[in-house]
Amino acid sequence: MEENEVAGRIIRHESMTALAEEIGERLVALLPRLRRFARSLSRNQHDADDLTQAVVERALRNCEQFRAGASLAGWVFGIMKNAWLDNRRAHARRAEVALSEDSGEHPAVSPTDTNTQLWSVSEAMSKLPEDQRLAIALVLVEGMSYKEAAEVLEIPIGTLTSRLARGRSALAAALSDA
Numbered sequence: 001m002e003e004n005e006v007a008g009r010i011i012r013h014e015s016m017t018a019l020a021e022e023i024g025e026r027l028v029a030l031l032p033r034l035r036r037f038a039r040s041l042s043r044n045q046h047d048a049d050d051l052t053q054a055v056v057e058r059a060l061r062n063c064e065q066f067r068a069g070a071s072l073a074g075w076v077f078g079i080m081k082n083a084w085l086d087n088r089r090a091h092a093r094r095a096e097v098a099l100s101e102d103s104g105e106h107p108a109v110s111p112t113d114t115n116t117q118l119w120s121v122s123e124a125m126s127k128l129p130e131d132q133r134l135a136i137a138l139v140l141v142e143g144m145s146y147k148e149a150a151e152v153l154e155i156p157i158g159t160l161t162s163r164l165a166r167g168r169s170a171l172a173a174a175l176s177d178a
Contacts, residue, residue: 040137132167
């Protein structure tokens, strides 16, 4: 192995270590948003925590795939969506039963929460179809742009706006009945 090749490998390793450290620091700031989105996906606090941990590990392990100038939040939320889908497929192959809607676990709130309005919104969100729930979680809860949310969900912006409109209508109807 030539001296230049060894030097090049050392420099690449040092730059990857610096990149992993920078991404790690930025991921810490994203943790509350990641946990909230994980709860929207899994509808179970414990599964959400496991998913969040797996996503952080995956992001750090694959930090070289992050494109400079890209949105870290968009990249990590995309990793989370894909990890969640992979997990669901694995559960389906093993014929495991997902928690029922009446399991007592709801995204973003616990059964001891005394804020009934928040409870009502959480309850209404949990009853939305998955595609609408994910669109609302990314755009309305996490504050992503339509473009960024569409990229995370890997759908056209028009499809995202349609899901948002249907989801908003369903939420409004559910909350007016509450």
